[in-house]
Amino acid sequence: MSAATTRRIALIRKEFLQIARDPSALAIAFLLPAMLLLIFGYGVSLDARNVPVAIVVDHPDALTASFTGRFAQSAYFRPRAYLTIQSAERAMAANRVTAIVWLRSDFTRGAETTGAAPIGVLVNGVDANDARLVEGYVQQLWAGWLEDRARADGRAASLPITVEPRVRFNPAVSSKDYLVPGLIAMIMTLTGALLTALVIAREWERGTMEGLMVTRVRIGEILTAKLVPYFVLGIGGMSASVALAVFVFGVPLRGSLWVLTATSALFMLAALGMGLLISGVARNQFVAGQIAIIATFLPAFMLSGFVFDIDSMPRAVRLVTHLVAARYFVAILQSVFLAGDVWSVILPNAAALAVMAAIFLGLARMTARKRLD
């Protein structure tokens, strides 16, 4: 065995011993992912359910009762009757209801003459996402009611277009099913970039880096010795997250496991490259943590399409997302979990990941010096 191999193995062994003895590294690799999964799997839901809605009916009759009855039956709404529009608006201002559905006197008249009964809908727009969902739900409910009425009368509904939505890949439109796969990218960013930057900064802080540098070790050996253990740790965290996602949260895994593993490995290399680059600048754990969160975790969270749709971002921001490695990985994850091995998605994104990994690792290697300044 050459001296260089001996040195590399010694450093890798040391790193594993430290990981095993340091609860904080294991916590970032396993406890934090588990917590994130639980929060996003159970706590955060982007679906609207049981939305409180004020119903104001100016002239109650059999038709209005049939329409408002639909709200009571729906799982999405919790209707409350208000006598006047003013009292309903006060309730919305106090955030007791999210939307107001107002049936004026022309409702029954319209239903009986043209077949299109007009309704007024006011939505609290503070939470834009909720507002859009509620608006859509109300519209769907209204169209459904009109159509049923027309069918009962034996004539075609007088709506210009009938929309019959069919949702592919996530038929239940459960936000959990696309959040949980995306989370795996967040978790691997944490282990790859944050943890690696932190442990190297710790070596600077404790003066052990200075001790290492003056031995015969070469800088490339120090870098590989950091890459290998945290790569293993990241893949371990990924496996645990996939198991949780599939077995605990019941997220389907429609693609193949080997595609998932291979692309995860590519993303992990990119994340480790970022971590190594950061550690070249940050010599204490506080700064390393700050940079890693701001430069890797937050972009991965916000600009990867994990929560916020990239296509609806402004053009400039959309361009920036191309610099975020997590963007490519999230696309792969969502497709592998929900759609299957869609090669037209996987191949270009995997290629992008490979390029980013090569750039980050190359930069880290080129900027690393066996010196303290």
Added chain:
Amino acid sequence: MPPPTDAEPALRLADVRHRFRSGPRDVAALAGVSATAMRGTVTGLIGPDGAGKTTLMRLVAGLLRLQSGRVEVLGIDVGRDPLAVQARLGYMPQRFGLYEDLTVQENLDLYADLQDVPPAERRARYAQLLPLTGLGPFTKRLAGRLSGGMKQKLGLACTLLHPPEFLLLDEPTVGVDPVSRRELWRIIEHLTRESRTTVLFSTAYLDEAERCDQVILIHEGRLLGAGTPAAFTAEIAGRSFLASAGLGRRELQARLSAAPGILDAVIQGDRVRIVTASTGTAASADWSRAAPGLSLTPTPPRFEDSFVAKLRGIARANEPPLPPASPTATPVATAPPPPVTTGSTPGGTPEEPVIVVEHLTRRFGPFVAVRDVSFAVGRGEIFGLLGANGAGKSTTFRMLCGLLPASAGRLRVAGFDLRTAAATARARIGYMAQRFSLYADLSVRQNLRFFSSAYRLSGARQIARIDWAVGEFDLAAVLDATARDLALGYKQRLALACALMHEPQILFLDEPTSGVDPLARREFWRRINALAESGVTVLVTTHFMEEAEYCDRLIIMASGRVLADGTPASIKASARRDDRPDPTLEDAFIAMIDAAGTEVAA
């Protein structure tokens, strides 16, 4: 490898300069240092904190890019081929570079692998190093759980696994107890004798200079001198004396340091050590006038005497002559000196002691940090807690300040029981923390204003106290400077000023002068002495034997226990033997630990 000729130097520094940026400032860490070190010798790189020692060490080890000048180690140009140099040298950084979450054996194995020690040779190497360092019984212990002295020896063992031709030790003796310090020197002597290793040893402790074959003395990045310790002391031969007179030692010191022709006056035992500006005692008439009944005994010069003489020379050359001393230096020039409780028996003074500690114990889980400690301190006394890192000094201190409850025992500070009236007692305490807890980003004025408000001073009284601090501590020139940019000596003055804002009766000083240059240390103690004369009780922790000389009384602590208490003179006297007629405090400390038969904090 060809046998090196001893005539060829192992280290050659030629006009080494180094600057670095610290925020907006451009700092010259080294301003042209040239020196050589011969093979097989021990060279001391000596200077106070901030002198540039670590920068120089790192340049020699090839860890910093050489900006200007030339560094040659074992005939190799470090700037050109740092890897070749690193393969042949051993380097122990400050804090020893150990992995605290690995065991002793794991650390040794790691460094053996990193230094290409063949597996076949390891057993023999371990068999040599473990007994030499006394680590044999502790190979399975985590390095983080070793005492400071043992960490230092493990760090050393790790650098010695592949016997280096050139060994760099960056401040290996900071915070380490005297016993470990002595053992380290024994190992170094063994290395230079047996394997002709060259050693470069940096330290801020001037007394270590005398153990080196040669000394490189730097101060503020500049070379003050290089040569054998004997050459340094020879320059001031015949100018060191021990003075005594019919006065208290502090009073005598204050008067002599103000007298013309005396460069330095420090307390040593019952007498005052002085260094004169020139040989002969031509000016002694002046001195006798200042201190009637003065008698001078010539004494061999120390390295520190020469350093102080050099620094005074620089100060004189750079600045207009100062008035001999500020009025506070001689507080009671005409009136008879007030009775100072040199406190052989605190019970003998009519006043009740200001601090009473009885059977104080503090446990952290199964670990006993402080065990059955008792002492009493009278008004106006300077009392020292002397011991290595981990001896229990800081824990005792925190309990005295009411920051940490005691597990058992009784504590009274300024007449208050700390269990029931910690806040009241604390209002009478001033505290100056190690490394001076100043707000580095605030200016001097803002620090003073903040600390005075923190002590609840306001209005006219606050203004008056700030004015007092500015005048008393000569801070007017730096009022708007940021605390971070102050020289160490100024930082120390500002920290002391902040601690004195509310005119406390008791002053706690935690390692107050470790690492500051000898002039700043003298200046600091002059102020502390004046405070004590005015009735303030002073408690000092230190691991620095020199500092202990300034105390009226002290206790020596090790492993949470009190090993001895008394005056510096009585403690030294207890270690007097035929072969050691005039022991130092350090000798006494070592003798006590040997007698106790315990390895410190083992």
